[in-house]
Amino acid sequence: MTAHTSPATATATRRGRRPGTNTTRRAILDAARVRFAADGFTATTIRRVAADAGVDASLVMQFFRSKSELFAAVMSVPxxxxxxxxxxxxxxxxxxxxxxxxxxxxxxxxxxxxxxxxxxxxxxxxxxxxxxxxxxxxxxxxxxxxxxxxxxxxxxxxxxxxxxxxxxxxxxxxxxxxxxxxxxxxxxxxxxxxxxxxxxxxxxxxxxxxx
Amino acid sequence: MTAHTSPATATATRRGRRPGTNTTRRAILDAARVRFAADGFTATTIRRVAADAGVDASLVMQFFRSKSELFAAVMSVPxxxxxxxxxxxxxxxxxxxxxxxxxxxxxxxxxxxxxxxxxxxxxxxxxxxxxxxxxxxxxxxxxxxxxxxxxxxxxxxxxxxxxxxxxxxxxxxxxxxxxxxxxxxxxxxxxxxxxxxxxxxxxxxxxxxxx
DNA sequence: CTCATAACTCAACCAGTGTTGATATTGTGC
DNA sequence: GCACAATATCAACACTGGTTGAGTTATGAG
CATH class of the missing domain: 1.10.357.10 (Tetracycline Repressor, domain 2)
Known part of the structure; x- marks a missing residue:
């Protein structure tokens, strides 16, 4: 519910790579972990995870190759x-x-x-x-x-x-x-x-x- | 896997109401019960159930109003x-x-x-x-x-x-x-x-x- | 500075899926 | 026999959701 079309930060919806340090991959993982834990596999959509992380869906696909791999990266016995x-x-x-x-x-x-x-x-x-x-x-x-x-x-x-x-x-x-x-x-x-x-x-x- | 475009029985893909006694509703319920029990709710598609029952998908919708209601009709504690x-x-x-x-x-x-x-x-x-x-x-x-x-x-x-x-x-x-x-x-x-x-x-x- | 490369977004594709409206065939009550 | 309801199929809509390819902006090495 937080960031969807326009994130609260000043970053807005800029087009290319973001300035500063690189935290996004971690952010995606965090969002995915929360969603998968709360909503389950099928109910969790990549678009939703991306939105939670304040990122476009395709970026998720670029980091992790598929929804399954994203899930695999998150689901585990610590x-x-x-x-x-x-x-x-x-x-x-x-x-x-x-x-x-x-x-x-x-x-x-x-x-x-x-x-x-x-x-x-x-x-x-x-x-x-x-x-x-x-x-x-x-x-x-x-x-x-x-x-x-x-x-x-x-x-x-x-x-x-x-x-x-x-x-x-x-x-x-x-x-x-x-x-x-x-x-x-x-x-x-x-x-x-x-x-x-x-x-x-x-x-x-x-x-x-x-x- | 059995019936899809052309059922094995002689009924073929005729267009209207079938002659003889009325068993189809029960058949749909049976197919749905099997599928839902084996594959779960989301993995079970209405089209699949319909195919298993040798019936068009829209007929399933006519008998039971939605996928949820079909599921409700099947899932229960006997x-x-x-x-x-x-x-x-x-x-x-x-x-x-x-x-x-x-x-x-x-x-x-x-x-x-x-x-x-x-x-x-x-x-x-x-x-x-x-x-x-x-x-x-x-x-x-x-x-x-x-x-x-x-x-x-x-x-x-x-x-x-x-x-x-x-x-x-x-x-x-x-x-x-x-x-x-x-x-x-x-x-x-x-x-x-x-x-x-x-x-x-x-x-x-x-x-x-x-x- | 320059240029390859990594980090991004946008728009769109594509396959499924639930669902609907139109139509065809059969059974049934009058 | 005839109208009406029940049973069936077909085609298509609307929409979601994963996935892709092209373009845009920053970083970092040489």
């Missing part, structure tokens, strides 16, 4: 997030579930800037093949596997995948579907309820589990 | 599913979690015909407002609430929402993202792992839960 998860696995089994849930929620619902690529990935996963593959890989390999693989449990990988997908479901319910009950709950309450459940999946009690 | 869930709550607390998970998976991954409306709803939930609202309502009210509301637990509604969204996440991981580990696991294994976790959310042990 390495920070992966580190965060690995860290959650250090230490004893005792409150493992709780730690994992906390890490998950903090990473996904942290400050907007860092969670946007994740949201973009989620929202794109249904329509865009790259996002779908990225999410699959995330759920399959990158997330809890290396953490849990070292633990001596049956179906370790499966358990990791289950926990991941379930927590993604929780995030979707809060952030995309916006279920009032879920959005209304504060993080700690959520952790106190979900934590033990996740614990139960990751570290099953030795007594039961076999009918 | 009453059968709701009944199934209610039934899962009858009986003791003891294996409640297991029963709920089983009901959930059976309903969502049953024969294609009955699960397609649910899948359509899921795939549409990101792009289409109606689907989003329907899913929200499903997670919020229709699902486990009436079942769990009668039980004397703190945060009963919240717990219901948590379980629902987590199980939706599981279904998404299996059916939409197609995580190999998850798709590879058979339903009973899944139930045996997820059941206790869900149990832990719905019927928390009286001893713990307060740090």
């Amino acid at each position: 390495p920070k997030a992966l580190t965060r998860f690995s860290a959650a696995f250090e230490g004893t089994d005792e409150h493992l579930g709780e730690r994992v849930v906390r890490a998950f929620l903090e990473v996904w619902e942290g400050d907007d800037t860092s969670s946007e690529p994740l949201m973009a990935m989620l929202r794109g996963a249904i329509v865009n093949d790259q996002a779908n593959e990225q999410l699959r890989e995330f759920l399959q390999e990158r997330l809890l596997v290396d953490g849990i693989a070292s633990r001596a449990v049956d179906n370790a990988t499966l358990r990791a995948g289950i926990v991941s997908s379930m927590l993604v479901g929780l995030v979707v319910g809060r952030g995309i579907v916006s279920v009032p009950t879920l959005t209304g709950a504060d993080r700690e309450t959520l952790i106190s309820i979900v934590g033990p459940a996740v614990q139960r999946v990751l570290v099953p009690p030795p007594t039961a589990e076999r009918p | 009453p059968k599913a709701l009944t199934r869930f209610s039934a899962a709550f009858e009986g003791t607390d003891e294996h409640l979690g297991e029963r709920v998970v089983r009901a959930f998976l059976e309903v969502w991954e049953g024969d294609d015909t009955s699960s397609e409306p649910l899948m359509a709803m899921l795939r549409g939930a990101i792009v289409n407002d109606q689907a989003n609202e329907q899913l929200r309502e499903f997670l919020q009210e229709r699902l486990l609430v009436d079942g769990i509301a009668s039980r004397a637990v703190d945060n009963a509604t919240l717990r219901a929402g948590i379980v629902s969204s987590m199980l939706v996440g599981l279904v998404v991981g299996r059916g939409i993202v197609s995580v190999p580990t998850l798709t590879g696991a058979d339903r009973e294994t899944l139930i045996s792992i997820v059941g206790p976790a869900v149990q832990r959310v719905l019927v928390p042990p009286p001893t713990a839960e307060r740090p």
